[in-house]
Structure formats: C-alpha cells, structure tokens
Amino acid sequence: MAPLDDAPAPAPAPAPVQEKPARGPANVNALAHRFREVRGRTLDLAAPLSAEDQLAQSMPDASPTKWHVAHTTWFFETFLLVPHQLGYIPFDPLYGYLFNSYYEAVGARHPRPARGLLTRPSLTEIVAYRRHVDAAMERLLAATTSAPVADLARLGLAHEEQHQELILMDILHLFAQSPLQPAWRSPAPRPAPAPRPCEWLSFEGGVASLGHASGPFAFDNETPSHDALLHPFRLCSRLVTNGEWLAFMADDGYGRPEFWLSDGWARVRAEQWDAPLYWVRGEGGWSSMTLAGPRPVEADAPVVHISFYEACAFAAWAGKRLPTEAEWEHAAAARSGELDQLYSEVWQWTTSAYSPHPGFSPAKGAVGEYNAKFMVGQMVLKGGACVTPPGHSRASYRNFYYPHQRWMFAGLRLAQDAPEPDAAHRFRAEVVAGLSAARKTLSAKWFYDARGSELFEAICALPEYYPTRQESAILGRVAPEIAARIPAGATLVELGSGASLKTRLILDAAPQIAAYAPIDISASALSEAVAAIGRDYPGLRVTPVVADFTHPDGLADEPARSPRVAFFPGSTIGNFAPDDAVVLMRRVAQAVGRDGLFIVGVDLAKDPETLVAAYDDAQGVTAAFNVNLLARINRELEGDFDLGSFAHRAVWNSAESRMEMHLEARRSQTVRAAGETFSFVRGETIHTENSYKFSEERFADLAARAGWKVTNVWTSTAPKFAVFLLKTLEAAD
DSSP states (O other), X not given: OOOOSSOOOOOSOOOOOOOOOOOSHHHHHHHHHHHHHHHHHHHHHHTTSOHHHHHOOOSTTOOOHHHHHHHHHHHHIIIIIHHHSTXXXXXXXXXXXXXXXXXXXXXXXXXXXXXXGOOOSOHHHHHHHHHHHHXXXXXXXXXXXXXXXXXXXXXXXXXXXXXXXXXXXXXXXXHHTOTTOOOSOOOOXXXXXXXXXXXXXXXXXXXXXXXXXXXXXXXXXXXXXXEEEEOOEEEESSOOBHHHHHHHXXXXXXXXXXXXXXXXXXXHHHHTOOSSTTEEEETTEEEEEETTEEEEOXXXXXXXXXXXXXXXXXXXXXXXXXXXXXXXXXXXXXXXXXXXXXXXXXXXXXXXXXXXXXXXXXXXXXXXXXXXXXXXXXXXXXXOOTTSOTTOOOTTOOEEEOTTOOSXXXXXXXXXXXXXXXXXXXXXHHHHHHHHSSSOBOOGGGGOSHHHHXXXXXXXXXXXXXXXXXXXXXXXXXXXXXXXXXXXXXXXXXXXXXXXXXXXXXHHHOTTOOEEEEEESOXXXXXXXXXXXXXXXXXXXXXXXXXXXXXXXXXXXXXXXXXXXXXXXXXXXXXXXXHHHHHXXXXXXXXXXXXXXXXXXXXXXXXXXXXXXXXXXXXXXXXXXXHHHHHHHHHHXXXXXXXXXXXXXXXXXXXXXXXXXXXXXXSOEEEEETTEEEEEOTTOEEEEEEEEOBOHHHHHHHHHHTTEEEEEEEEOSXXXXXXXXXXXXXXXX
C-alpha cells in the first residue's frame, strides 16, 4: 500500500512516559501546541465519515470511530483533569463506564464487542464532550509545569496517536464489509516505485544495547535499556512485495502444510485463507480493498494485512526466517540509512513474543495497566506503517498483536543467519586486523594448526608445564564422582578438544555417555583425535565440529536432542579476559540447556617463578610453539616473516593476574602477509596469548555471572590446579 497523505499511529497497548524534560514557559507552550495538533488530527481523520460510519463496529476487535473519539477524551479527563485540576467535574459521570477500555483500577466498563450498539450519546454530544475536555486541558497545561502532569499529557497524546491508527484500521475493516466498497478518502493513485533488489545487510554478533535509555518520550514497555547477545545475522534491505507474495501463492503456499506452524495451518483451514486479508480475485486479476477504495494489487508494493502465521509460512517457503525483535532493533539503530521502508509502509513481524524487557517494572497506579497486563500470547512487530502518525515510531517501539490477526497494517522483512566464514577466511581477516592495530596482537586460537598441536602436546609433557599433569591427576581421581552426575544417553561436548587425551578419563568412567561432540578450529588435529576415539570407543557416536569453540551453538543437530555435558579442560578459560569468559560461559549454558553440566579446568594463582617457567621452558618448546604462529602465517598467508628476528617472551602481569606471551621484534623490519605490509620497530611485540590465573572464589563469581553454580571443586597438590563442576543456576536451585 502506498503511503497516504493523512496517516496515524500504532495499535494495541504501549505505556508511561520516561523522559524528564526541562520545565518552563517554552516547554509548556510546546506541549500545548502539540496537544492541539494531535487532538485536531483525530477529528480530521473522522471528518470524511458520516455519523453512521462512526457508529458501526465490524468485529469485536475493532471499535467505532465515535468510541475512539470519546475514549481518547476520557483518557485525558480521567488521568489528568480529575486528579490534577482543582474543582474539575466530569462532563458526564456515565461516560467513565461507556468509554473505559480495560483499566480495572478505574472501574467497570461497557463490553467491548457491544461498542457498536452505543447509539447514545450522539456524535454531536461526543464532539461537545471533546471540546469541553480540550478547553479544560488547555487551562491545566497553562497553569502547571509539574513533571507528573507533563508526563501524563505526553502519554495521553501518544495514546491518542495509537488510536488514530486504530481508527483507520477499523474503518478499513468496516468498509471492506460493504458491497458498496466506499473509500475513506480518494487520493490520486500513486504507483509504488519499483523495489530495489534485496541487499542482504550483514550484522556481526555480540552484545547489543537495546530498549529505551533516555531522551524523548517512550512507552514503559520499551524500558529499561538492556544488553542482548546477538549471533551474526543478515537482514533484507527492503520489505517483501506483493509480487513475491503472488509467487508464494502460485506455488500453493496456502495449501502446503510443511511451511506452516501447526496453529497457523489450523487457522488456514478453518477460515479458508488463500490470500492476504482484503484481497479479491477478479477477471482482471487480484484487487485489494484500501482506504482509497478497491485498487489493483500492485506487484511492487509491500505486501500488507498478513498474520504472523502467514509471515512465518512465507519465510519458510523462501528458505529464510523472520528477524527477532532484538535483531530488527539493533539493525534499525545501527544502519537505518541502509534499510528501505523502515517506518513508512507496514509494521514488520518478528519472531519475538511480547514479554517484558529484563528489569521491566510497570508504572504505579491505573496507567501501569497500559502495557504490562498484555505481555502474554502476542508477537512483537517493529517499524511503522503508512497509517502511523509522523514521528511516532522509533527503533525501540514495540507494537504487538495476536499471531492470527490480519486487519492491522502488517507485513514482513526477511532475515537469515549469517553464514559462518570458513577458518581460512577468518584467519586472514584476524591476522590483518591484529597486525594493523596500534598494539599488535594475534589470537591464541590460531596456534593450533597441525604443527602447533604437536608442539602443544610436547609442552604438556615438559616438567615445567604443570597444568596438564595436575589436571589429569585430578580427573583420574574424581572421574567416578563426575560420572555419577552424568545422565544416561548424554552427549559430551568438548571445547577446543585437541588430542582429546583427558576426554578418555571421562569416557572410561561414564560408559552411559552416548555421543561425543568435539569442537576444534583445527581440522587436522580434530580428524586425528576423532579417528582414535572412534577406534577405541566403537559404541560411541562421534560428531566432530570444525569451528571456533567460542560459538558452541554451532554443534551438530543430532546430539542436541540428548542431555549435554560440556568439557573445557586445560585452563583454556584463562585465555579469555574475565568479561569475555562470562560471555563464553553464557553461550555454553545456552548450548547445553537447562539441565546441562560444565566441567572446567582452572589454573589457580601461584608464585610468578613457577608460572614464568611453565611458559618459558628450558628446552625452548614453548618458544617454538609461539614462533610457529608466524610460520603458519608464512605458510598459509604468503607471509615473509624472518622467524629468527622474533623472540619469545613470557611475562607475568601481576596487575591483571595473568601470564602473557609475546613475540618481540629483535630489529626494525617490514613484513608482508595476506597481501598487506606491516612495519615493526625494534622491541615492538605481537601479543599472542593471555592466561589468567584465578582464586577459587574469583572463578566461582565469574561462573555465577554467567548463570552457573559451582556444585563441586577439586584441587591438586602444589602447583595448585582445580577442576570445577558447574550446573546452571536455575537447574541447581
């Protein structure tokens, strides 16, 4: 549907004002001006309608225009004039019963499905009621600058803008029932411009800040501002068109149950859906009822008046999905200029249920009913529509409807998971980024090519390198205790599996484990370990995953049906900064599920001499392991590092409680790799690894922040090492 010259705002409930603007005459005048503007707009929308048009109610979900005009007036009278204007007397005491919508705290109300039976008061009396309340509101706004009054007035105006959109939605539904097919207004037809091809905009994963924090008005359901974890995703730059929907219909989209949610398929069959609401097939093709009367369906215009069920079915047919609320909001806030039709055409369905944001608290009093009581059974829509008042929408705005509803101006924008770049691509990208930084760095995860894995196994056998020896001793001693906690049929998920040597201690003690899912970024190391495990444990289902283990959601699908136990030995958790370790452990919690377990090896803080020796052994194996990273760059990225011109450095950073490994340039030099040139001055380093050391209390705190509870902790003799057994907090409780 093309945008209308006149158009208003969102539908069902959102709530109280969050801003605390500066007070003063200019601010009051601006509010009074906005009050007159919004109130006048409602009457402008109703002006083309007859008294009979404004009385009729086409279905229980809709309301007569006359009721909308009266209800928005009742809102100002009830929540502003009665409590805040001294001596104000309600225009008619019965109007509170007639025009209350759903506020239980305010009192009883006329049944919603019977609003169309209210022939009295007349339209003339409703207009007189409106003028009476408007005059009193003008006096109130001129007499006070108090924050409660200003905030409630802004809420009332945003509430009225919602009803302005509802007026047009309800009138369209009413007129669609008439054989006369009347028009609300008949602007000159404006063909929809040809849509640009869908450009798939990519968004990186990570922690995104969502919701309303401060500034202009927002409803309470947009608060509080909070963080959400996003996985990499892609969003189509434009909306789905009628032409694309026609292709879905031509492929029997409404007749193929494989695309539909069960409830949606039941609705399709019960109500015989075969096209969007208001579409009619005629001799000349499909037409649709619009606010301008019947119009041919334009192939280039965004599809509109579809339910959540239909949107999901189309997305499944197209091999895509709907975005989540968090994805849509993050994309709109970050790259609005690249997303077409963001707020101007149709509301866009998301896969997110309408529920409170973390930390949400409804306003006190009756206005607290505005949103909180509706947070069940509905789905969130984002954006705005051609009938949404200008300036009403924003990225954090949350519209919501039941999944079967279609009379609102709802369409869809497709999303998809971002394809995981292959390891070679990631290696190249991270090397270029790391060597281009002001302080050069390379991730420790790239140590483990075939040669690096061999060297690390040699490190584990060194007398100075105590972690492997101490951890293996602990696991050998306590594996039966751990096994007793593992349910039958479980899948053991190992992060950064390497040679999988310690895994055998768990597998031997827990024969009830049915599957093993090792995750490692090194395909060569993984293949050798998997072959050995498969040979020695013939009854075990082995499903290896070549991936960055910091994204354990990339596990094979089949083992996901069984209980999961995550295994993260070697104190590799220490390679992550504390906040990053929390993020990783949260991801592991999501991957293993509510009743999952997590076995983690943790190196404990100790004297620097022992630590430095473990990371700078006398035989130089650790130095060779570190320098091999440069050799790998030479082999895989056409690098020309002179390996002899870089020295291994192991440093204890007491302030951060971590060991650090660096590669230090022995001389000033220029190096090429991955098609780029990088300069080094003498003494400059590449920071290649951190290994944080913990106290038991500090690690337990990190685990708790990530949603885990420590059920057991076992420690070794000196040099101290620990193995923790964790369970999700919810499950542990």
